[in-house]
Amino acid sequence: MREPGGRTIGKFEHPAVTAKGERRAAVALKRLETLWFNTGTLCNITCANCYIESSPKNDALAYLTLADVRASLDEIRRDGLPVTLVGLTGGEPFMNPQIIAILEAVLEAGHETLVLTNAMRPMMRHRAALLRLRQAHGSRLRIRVSLDDYRAAVHDAERGPGAFSKAMDGLRFLAGHGFRLELAGRRLAADAEAGSREGYRRTLAAEGIVLDWDDPVSLVVFPEMRADADPPEITEACWGILHKSPDEVMCASARMVVRRKGAAGPSVLACTLIAYDPAFELGATLKEAARPVTLNHRFCATFCVLGGAACGAAAPA
Structure with a gap:
């Protein structure tokens, strides 16, 4: 498709139409059920294919403060928003110097709380505080550990030598102390999901860690995300073709709060996956963030619509 001035519009570029001139799909916020806080993009490791480019040097998303989080919690309470789950992601959330105070504030506000972690040294430094939170709040505190593969060599190729062993130390600590534990895995393009689930079950069972391996919340198996992927654009017609509803996509029920480096205050994004695109x-x-979201990003296609993935599925209490 060309603009009036003659320039060709590329894929995922125009918010309303695709490169072929078809009407692009959009998703309305049906109910704000999940609110994510990105606690900052700094991480203790640098992964080979991190969708948000977290690393020990990337502070493009600065550390959220306790005051930032409380402001959103106050808005939820004041406006009666139907939030049932609050998620904390990063970077590595346990690098945020106020992470325990933030967790306490969210839990004390009565929300089910999901924190994503690589379960390595930053988390393990907070073992005593985590035990105290588990004692006080029980199963409302969910901890989801990222394990890129059930094979140590594949995981370490993504996250660095020794990363698998350190993550297993964290997993054993969490499982051994009765935390409500979940696992976030990854399915490579060449792998079948059933085979990936069986691989995780076999590897973790050998460590005495037992989950409901068929439950998509206890073990979330995400599709592989690659920045160089070239998926088709999602048009309005795709909902019927794919037999999907826009209500199934994450941005129909979720938003994410971030603090950009140098910004005067936090801002609200449409998605946990797309942190740097101003659109x-x-x-x-x-x-303000309750308006519809147009699906003009490749992650909208590969991860959500075609991949069928969701970051924060609620689990039964």
Whole structure:
């Protein structure tokens, strides 16, 4: 498709139409059920294919403060928003110096709380505080550990030598102390999901760690995400073709709060996956961010619509 001035519009570029001139799909916020806080993009490791480019040097998303989080919690309470799950992601959340205070604030506000971690040294430094939180709040605290593969060599190729062993130390600590434990795995393009689930079951069972391996919340198996992927664009017609509803896509029920480096305050994004594209920044408050989201990013196609993945599926209490 060409703009009036003659320039060709590329894939995922125009918010309303695709490169072929078809009407692009959009997703309305049906109910704000999941609110994510990105606690900062700094991480203790550098992964080969991190979708958000977290590393020990990337502070493009600065550390959220306790005050930032409380402001959103106050908005939820004041406006009666139907949030049932609060998620904390990064970077590595346990590198945020206020992470325990943030977790306490969210849990004390009565929300089921999901924290994503690589379960390595930053988390293990907070073992005593985590035990205290588990004692006080029980199963409302969910900890989801990222394990890129059930094979140590494949995981370490992504996350660095020795990463698998350190993650297993963290997993054993969490399982051994009765935390509500979940696992976030990855399915390579050449692998079948059933085979991946069996591989995780076999590897973790050998360590005495038992989950409901068929449950998509206890073990979330994400599709492989590659920055060089070239998926088809999602048009309005795709919902019927794929037999899917826009209500199934994450941005129909979720938003994410971030603090950009140097910004005066937090902002609300459409998605946990798309942190740097200004088109997906929706406002400074949850109320402002309640507008529809157009699916003009390749992650919308590969991860959500075609991949069928969701970051924060609620689990039964």
